[in-house]
């Protein structure tokens with residue numbers, strides 16, 4: 607089942623990329639494992655999953671012990687500063703940076719660990735009150751303030767669109783994130799989940815974060 611799910615998602619990604627005149631290789635599929643058991647995760651990895659996403663550091667630590675560096679780990683959930691030291695030791699990318707305080711903490715811990723941490727800034731483009739992320743008009747100032755943080759590499763932007771049954775509802779938010787990315791000359795666009803990853807790819811996603819479409823039974 608997981609094999610077929612992955613095949614379908616990869617085909618959808620290829621279609622969406624073609625529609626936008628892009629290559630499927632330009633889109634990274636992050637398999638979000640927060641609701642998957644270890645057998646399912648191993649199954650996904652055996653069927654080509656190279657990037658895994660988690661939204662809890664504790665969960666990720668257990669899975670990291672089992673899989674280690676066979677895959678690339680992405681932190682996609684809200685990150686508390688007291689978990690940053692552990693997060694920096696596991697995740698190649700932290701997608702959910704939403705404050706200067708968190709950025710400074712990541713910078714400090716990455717420096718201590720002796721590496722440069724890849725991060726994305728989470729932007730709440732929909733303005734939904736329940737969502738994490740900075741507002742679009744905070745982005746310029748935040749990028750400016752982060753310039754002094756030598757152990758952080760700002761790869762791009764991430765967003766979570768409001769829950770919907772109609773993927774088209776997300777399109778305007780994805781366009782808004784892409785425009786911000788372009789305005790500030792960044793690279794990565796982490797957007798699109800089970801509900802709307804195909805639309806996200808059409809609108810320029812370079813990373814899609816998909817859980818249920820891979821792992822739910």
Ligand SMILES: *Cc1c(COP(=O)(O)O)cnc(C)c1O
Nearest residue numbers: 638661682799800815816817818
């Ligand atoms: C859970 C989660 C996903 C994956 O969502 P699905 O609907 O299962 O595809 C993506 N991004 C974040 C931040 C998540 O927490």
